[in-house]
Amino acid sequence: MYRYDEFDHAFVAERVAQFRDQVERRLSGELSEDAFKPLRLMNGVYLQLHAYMLRIAIPYGTLNSKQMRMLAHVARTYDRGYGHFTTRQNLQFNWPKLSDMSDVLAELASVEMHAIQTSGNCIRNVTADHFAGAAADEVADPRPYAEILRQWSSVHPEFSFLPRKFKIAVTGAERDRAAIQVHDIGLHLKKNDKGEIGFAVYVGGGQGRTPMVAKLIREFLPEEDLLSYTTAVMRVYNLHGRRDNKYKARIKILVHETGAEELARQVEVEFAQLRDTELKLPEADVAAISAYFAPPALAERAEGWESLARWKKADPDFARWVQQNVQPHKNPDYGMVTISLKPIGGIPGDATDSQMDAVADIAEEYALDEIRVSHEQNLILPHVALADLEPVYRALVAHGLATANAGLITDIIACPGLDYCALANARSIPVAQEISSRFGSPERQEEIGELKIKISGCINACGHHHVGHIGLLGVEKKGAELYQITLGGSGDEHTSIGEIIGRGFEPNKVTDAIETIVDTYLGLRLDKAETFLAAYRRVGPQPFKDALYGGSTAEAA
Amino acid sequence: MVDKVLTANRLADGIAVWLDAGGEWTTSLQDALVARHAEAVSALEDIGKKAYADNKVVDVNVVEVQETEGILWPLRLRERIRAQGPTMVYAKGYAPADPEFIAV
Numbered sequence: 096m097y098r099y100d101e102f103d104h105a106f107v108a109e110r111v112a113q114f115r116d117q118v119e120r121r122l123s124g125e126l127s128e129d130a131f132k133p134l135r136l137m138n139g140v141y142l143q144l145h146a147y148m149l150r151i152a153i154p155y156g157t158l159n160s161k162q163m164r165m166l167a168h169v170a171r172t173y174d175r176g177y178g179h180f181t182t183r184q185n186l187q188f189n190w191p192k193l194s195d196m197s198d199v200l201a202e203l204a205s206v207e208m209h210a211i212q213t214s215g216n217c218i219r220n221v222t223a224d225h226f227a228g229a230a231a232d233e234v235a236d237p238r239p240y241a242e243i244l245r246q247w248s249s250v251h252p253e254f255s256f257l258p259r260k261f262k263i264a265v266t267g268a269e270r271d272r273a274a275i276q277v278h279d280i281g282l283h284l285k286k287n288d289k290g291e292i293g294f295a296v297y298v299g300g301g302q303g304r305t306p307m308v309a310k311l312i313r314e315f316l317p318e319e320d321l322l323s324y325t326t327a328v329m330r331v332y333n334l335h336g337r338r339d340n341k342y343k344a345r346i347k348i349l350v351h352e353t354g355a356e357e358l359a360r361q362v363e364v365e366f367a368q369l370r371d372t373e374l375k376l377p378e379a380d381v382a383a384i385s386a387y388f389a390p391p392a393l394a395e396r397a398e399g400w401e402s403l404a405r406w407k408k409a410d411p412d413f414a415r416w417v418q419q420n421v422q423p424h425k426n427p428d429y430g431m432v433t434i435s436l437k438p439i440g441g442i443p444g445d446a447t448d449s450q451m452d453a454v455a456d457i458a459e460e461y462a463l464d465e466i467r468v469s470h471e472q473n474l475i476l477p478h479v480a481l482a483d484l485e486p487v488y489r490a491l492v493a494h495g496l497a498t499a500n501a502g503l504i505t506d507i508i509a510c511p512g513l514d515y516c517a518l519a520n521a522r523s524i525p526v527a528q529e530i531s532s533r534f535g536s537p538e539r540q541e542e543i544g545e546l547k548i549k550i551s552g553c554i555n556a557c558g559h560h561h562v563g564h565i566g567l568l569g570v571e572k573k574g575a576e577l578y579q580i581t582l583g584g585s586g587d588e589h590t591s592i593g594e595i596i597g598r599g600f601e602p603n604k605v606t607d608a609i610e611t612i613v614d615t616y617l618g619l620r621l622d623k624a625e626t627f628l629a630a631y632r633r634v635g636p637q638p639f640k641d642a643l644y645g646g647s648t649a650e651a652a
Numbered sequence: 653m654v655d656k657v658l659t660a661n662r663l664a665d666g667i668a669v670w671l672d673a674g675g676e677w678t679t680s681l682q683d684a685l686v687a688r689h690a691e692a693v694s695a696l697e698d699i700g701k702k703a704y705a706d707n708k709v710v711d712v713n714v715v716e717v718q719e720t721e722g723i724l725w726p727l728r729l730r731e732r733i734r735a736q737g738p739t740m741v742y743a744k745g746y747a748p749a750d751p752e753f754i755a756v
Contacts, residue, residue: 192664
């Protein structure tokens, strides 16, 4: 993984010192809240319902054991013993004191972490496929390009005060595990007929109050033009993006109002000016960054095949976990392990300090010291020998981290919702907990198959409800919580926005409604191989409306 | 008129607080000073503005409450959760909010 050079260390250290001074001046009263707020936001510090919240960047979701142990240490020392992994592959602490914040950032800097650009109208943490560098179906590793974009965008003077926040995601496989089509810019790494590396460029995707699927504006952008073309997109957005209305300020609105074709033309005009400038990526620089992400030297571990078969036969729970949470690796002797942060009835994405320490220990001993955070709020060990799966599983079981539910109905994404968030209108976590408990039986989950439920506590859609196969949006109506259900959303290579199915449900009726939807699906699917999403796309909303509302009208709440 | 209390978040640690009858900021809603008429609400607002300007607290608001058998109960769910914390078991050593207090 990428290691800081002298410049990086000096830059982050200077930023910590600068923020320490700003915090001290704030606490002494020298700086007003109005003056301080933009400064704290630039360093990832929010004020939520109960306390300050610190959002820490985990670039493209990649971290090592030392960094994970530091997160555990911060949770234990400065917070309430846990952290929350987010849908942007970041980590949030919910209870740090402002007076401790500079110490926290200094501790993070000691392991090459920071919270810069995790808030504000700038280019946020660049996200990537959490299986990058390991997936069997990958054309190329997206992380070097995500790192190049990270370096280019960090405190970029031209793009630090954009009309609104800006999110970039990169995937290196046909199967999109980074949800690139709901990002401001989505980059799909691919090879052309000559075998050269480049990108399909999608622009203008996003969720929030106006969900949009991104438009493809470049079929194949050569690798060397990554920064010049991205700069061209940013310039068009910076110039023409709306600053008069916060709710219309994202690039998706510009793309929608301008038209993808015209926007692409404007980008090409800018690009023509930029492509032969210093922004052209030199091959040597790409090679230098790529070297940080060189595939690890994986020893031959063919003995794992025999052992794995034996272990699976002896322990059905282990067999179920392997079936659900281990994916094929480029190297057939290895697997990619999903560590579920979705225990049955638990809080999606939360991990305690001791769980973080345990993951660090396991990664160090069995997984070449590499850990990933997925946008689905799980952790990943990308390189685990099949021969080590059993001890890894036992270690995970000991820490409540071996729930065999990756991609199943209890692998729910949920934002913090009204239990923490100052913007939320309704709770998300308790809803997720109740659904998880209702469907917690392994046999029932297995019978239902792949089904992604995503829950947001407000229209900002941090819980990605628009792209949930079943999405839940919490709203406030007449002073009470109400949940709108959307069906048919998807955040993969066939991205779609879910459709509102009808009027909303009170909190105590939501889980029953989900059960009705699931039972309807089970009753109409062609066979077990037809997933919920495939069945919904085949039959449309009507059978589900009929099941939920009978003959009554189902007008949206 | 609906009863009201003054709430904010403490500057140094961000913890939710309410103004009590002694003019101090308390972490317990139940100790809050209740304004029962327009002049009292106006006084709370002035105190809030001054505390904000003096950099004692941030995010200052006057919120509606109802007093039943001596228990103050915010009308908005958001404020009930602010008063008692997250509604689920979330961290060792920290109690979740009382479901009866949270319920509508």
